[in-house]
Amino acid sequence: MQVTGTVLTTRRVDAYHALTVVAPGIAERYRPGHFVSVAVGGPHTSMVTRRALSIHDVKSDYGGTVELVFTTRGPGTAWLAERRARDTLDLVGPLGRPFPLPRDPAHCVLVGSEYGSAVLFPLADALLARGCRVDFVLGGAGAERVFGAMRARRMATTTTLTTEDGSLGLRGKVTDALPSVIADTRADAVYACAPMETLRAVTAVAMEFDIPVQVAVEESMACGIGVCMTCVLPVIGDDGATRMVRACAEGPVFRGERVRFEDVGTIPFDALGAPGGGVRHVG
């Protein structure tokens, strides 16, 4: 649904921006893993595509608020970063498919890199409410780019931090720390949100331990509602066939082992409808 939300508060979280927006309809329908899309640039904007943003927190105050986390990457997110309390935002959401939750209490490792970690906190809340054990592995390039370390420490049984420059926690990537965390916690499942390359490595680790892994992908999108067909990636379906599926509509959460990470950015030759696969010369 589309909501004109009012910005309640803005804050900086480490190297990132967070906006709390009053968005009643979205907050009440939200499940961990959902995202929202936001129009940027105001009513006469020259920016025609929406920005997909992660939801870091949902509260029931003021009829329902969502906290959105993003980093400035261009003029659209720069405009968002300039929003102040009482400004309005055009939000559409909640969008996408949420994280599936284990039926019974399980040991879950939540892996996040940079601001991808943001979506893991509402997930951790939901898992804890089901009696799951939650352990975090959070990382980033440097200390200020590790999102939510404090909050993770308060929620989780253990929190492992990694930075590539060694300024916080272990030096290295989240996937360097992940195997020992999985082993130590006797994890039953892994959840991850991070850039594609990290998700690929997280999936490889989980598969080594033979435990399920759910990944939330960060693909660039124009619409967020499944009509523009720009956010596709190759994913293997239940029937074993690879299809180019939309990160916004079929995702953003996928079973890690179903995503053909090494083929992201290409059309695999065996994907349904790949050039040369069927009728050759359409077009």
Added chain:
Amino acid sequence: MSVDMRTFLAHVELANPITTAAGCASSGRELAQFFDLHRLGALTTRSITMAPRAGRPTPRMAETPSGMLNAVGLQGPGIDAFLERELPWLAQRGIKTIVSIGGGTVAEYSELARRLADAPGVTALEVNLSCPNMEDRGRVFAREGSAAAEVIASVRSIMRYDVPVVAKLAPDVADIVAVARACVDAGADALSMINNPLGMAIDTEALRPSLAAVTGGLSGPAILPLAVRCVWQVHAALPGVPIIGIGGVMTGRDAFQLVLAGACVVGVGTALFHDPYACLRIERELEDLLRARGFQRLADAVGLAHRPPGSAPRHLLVDTEESTP
């Protein structure tokens, strides 16, 4: 007082002039989560191809000033899946549906027409002659009147007489009127324009083209003036041919420009990416603009900007006559 927004696409009556642009609303289900599709004049599907198509690699999209580039490559499940799942869903709900088709050869367009000829729920057939995303860049039918005409003649001969065949034209041609005329002579009942002109953007960080396909179709408000010009020229040359005006329509005022230039139906595309309710808003805004200018019927505004300088708008003349005792 409400304005009569009914319009005719050839002989088919639509409740209002707003349709979705091909490729911008998939086959309707995604938008149906937001509003009742019956409120559209018609839904235009993405271009349906014979075989399933995986489309182009990513990145497929780049935002540009007042627009965006896309190179999706007609990703879709193919005609079988469309006839099995998508068209029946629309037909069962009685949603007026303009089915867009895309092919690589005259034979393929003809086969698509044959498959659709007996399918219930096809309000009109739009022939995508101009998709700039297709793999074989050597054969863009819309670039050449004779090639476009060959496709249209074949499709027209196959489709039932009561299903209008609409030729969708590309703006990046030397003479769009010549292509339009060739399509009409070949039997097109209506024309739609414009498809995306080709554009390109370069990523100044990666120092490479922004799109995996290098070039892509430019859409959004950046192309509205191009669409207005094309509709104007074609309506001036072929005033009796219904035109679906498409290209960068974001507001009712944009739609009104296309109507005044000669379009009797207006397609909304990229605006849907920005606002899923764009079609409803634009229809409302267009109706408000018409009402504010004293129009009782949308039809009176179609092509009105072509009237000779100095002459009063027709609809106002009628008003004066009626009020004279």
